Amino acid sequence: MRRLRFAAVLLLACFxxxxxxxxxxxxxxxxxxxxxxxxxxxxxxxxxxxxxLLEFDAEQHEILFGxxxxxxxxxxxxxxxxxxxxxxxxxxxxDEARREVRWSGFRMEQAMAATAKPFFADVRLLVDExxxxxxxxxxxxxxxRHGFSLMGEVFPHETVAGLAAHPFDVLLDLELLxxxxxxxxxxxxxxxxxxxxxxFEAAFDAYERRTEVVIDLKVDFLSSxxxxxxxxxxRAYGQYSDQVEQxxxxxxxxxxxxxxxxxxxxxxxFEAAWLHANFYEIQLISDDSMIDRIARDPELDDATxxxxxxxxxxx
Numbered sequence: 001m002r003r004l005r006f007a008a009v010l011l012l013a014c015f016x017x018x019x020x021x022x023x024x025x026x027x028x029x030x031x032x033x034x035x036x037x038x039x040x041x042x043x044x045x046x047x048x049x050x051x052x053l054l055e056f057d058a059e060q061h062e063i064l065f066g067x068x069x070x071x072x073x074x075x076x077x078x079x080x081x082x083x084x085x086x087x088x089x090x091x092x093x094x095d096e097a098r099r100e101v102r103w104s105g106f107r108m109e110q111a112m113a114a115t116a117k118p119f120f121a122d123v124r125l126l127v128d129e130x131x132x133x134x135x136x137x138x139x140x141x142x143x144x145r146h147g148f149s150l151m152g153e154v155f156p157h158e159t160v161a162g163l164a165a166h167p168f169d170v171l172l173d174l175e176l177l178x179x180x181x182x183x184x185x186x187x188x189x190x191x192x193x194x195x196x197x198x199x200f201e202a203a204f205d206a207y208e209r210r211t212e213v214v215i216d217l218k219v220d221f222l223s224s225x226x227x228x229x230x231x232x233x234x235r236a237y238g239q240y241s242d243q244v245e246q247x248x249x250x251x252x253x254x255x256x257x258x259x260x261x262x263x264x265x266x267x268x269x270f271e272a273a274w275l276h277a278n279f280y281e282i283q284l285i286s287d288d289s290m291i292d293r294i295a296r297d298p299e300l301d302d303a304t305x306x307x308x309x310x311x312x313x314x315x
Contacts, residue, residue: 040072041116042142049172050138052179053186054127063126071119075112082108102215109150110208116142137186140197141166147200151207151244163248165277167255168193174273176266189258196250203243210236252278 047068051061085104089097120139124132144166168186171177177185186193213236217229225233255274259267294300295308 040068040075041112041146042068042071042119043145044068045172046138046142046145050123050135053134053138053183054131055179056126060126064123067119067122071115074115078108078111078115099215106211106215113143113146116146133190134183134186137168137190137193140193140200141168143204144197144200145169147204147207151204151240160244160248162252162278163244165274166196167251167258167274170255170274170277171258171270174269176262176269185258185261188261189254192250192254192257196247196254199243199247199250203240203247206236206240206243210240 047064051064054060056064082104086101089101089104116139120135120142124135127135148163148165171182171185213232217225217233255278259271259274262270295305297305300308
């Protein structure tokens, strides 16, 4: 199977090289196709970033985008199938059909996420063995980014602080480092990055088990659940919450270590961006918020007022 995939990649390489020559593209500048679907499991910014980190030439860059385009086509096929199935189930209008819609949506999430695995397997065939670790990192980041968007809420409307963005995604968005410096930071924190990836997989497994338990209840909003069913839900949510907390701590620890490894000017910029991305709701406190009114309360003793003022300063 690996030989077949490699043969397909080589065939695509020949096609892309011929196409590039026919269009009279410069071999010194990588070709950047249209961004395509911004909601792909593997974001276009990560594909561009991976190409830069791997120092791909124009031909390799074109192959990479061809592989990503194929992945997006598969994602679109999966989404269309789900939408058609959902329309059919809604038309039935039964309780069982509504429950099947939830199962269908969950299966679509799983199928969409699975499209990234063959994509990254093919990309690994384009690089030498010494740089496979970079592809591994980008795959972990892509999975985490996609997973954070699905599992960012342990309970409805309660976002997990410290688990909204991957530290290296924040660093990428800031554009503080060139590709060589970024590779250096990746190597420096590779062990922590791998540990974060392992914890993400454990948390995502717990997320999927929790989702399966809730969908399998055969009831809406737990209103008719039995005591045994509620106990199953509590266990599933408890296990999921425990895994998410471990993941959150690892994400914050990697961010702290990454910040400490940056020069002072870059560190301050990164820390501000990290806090904004991962603790956004805390920063929504306005000048006329409840906590400010508490600080101005004339009946507040000086020691408590000092504590409240300190809290305001921290956040």
